[in-house]
Amino acid sequence: MGVMRIGHINLRVLDMKAARHHYENVLGLLPTDVDSAGNVYLKGWDEWDKYCLVLTESDRAGMNHMAFKVESEADLDAIKAKLEAASHPVEDLAAGELPFCGRSLRFHIPSGHQMYLYAEKEFVGKSVGTENPEPWPDGLKGAGAHWLD
Numbered sequence: 001m002g003v004m005r006i007g008h009i010n011l012r013v014l015d016m017k018a019a020r021h022h023y024e025n026v027l028g029l030l031p032t033d034v035d036s037a038g039n040v041y042l043k044g045w046d047e048w049d050k051y052c053l054v055l056t057e058s059d060r061a062g063m064n065h066m067a068f069k070v071e072s073e074a075d076l077d078a079i080k081a082k083l084e085a086a087s088h089p090v091e092d093l094a095a096g097e098l099p100f101c102g103r104s105l106r107f108h109i110p111s112g113h114q115m116y117l118y119a120e121k122e123f124v125g126k127s128v129g130t131e132n133p134e135p136w137p138d139g140l141k142g143a144g145a146h147w148l149d
Contacts, residue, residue, distance in 0.1 A: 002071025012058035028144040044147035045127035052148035067116035
């Protein structure tokens with residue numbers, strides 16, 4: 001089974017303007033999308049996938065969910081079978097139910113936190129390109145975070 005890395009985290013924030021300032025200007029993440037519900041998607045400049053962080057405005061700070069990228073669709077099937085064999089409830093979600101991702105699995109861990117596993121996420125590429133890339137992009141803000149993981 002190939003759980004590869006943290007794919008993204010979805011955080012609840014009390015003040016979207018302040019949160020965006022922190023994640024974009026202090027940490028240097030790059031905005032990639034804002035959906036119709038006002039969720040903000042961000043990524044590091046050296047990440048291939050569309051986002052590693054989702055900010056959701058709420059009246060209660062915390063984490064909505066964490067998602068991990070697996071190596072393949074077959075890994076989703078194998079992990080689902082293992083969870084079900086252990087009598088652990090798991091939902092198999094169609095592509096797009098987890099924004100910009102292919103098919104995914106959703107379940108809760110014993111702490112009550114919601115987790116997702118997915119194999120595919122919309123690919124946007126690195127800020128420096130892939131052919132003869134510069135060591136880092138011009139115009140980075142703050143810490144210029146490369147990636148989440």
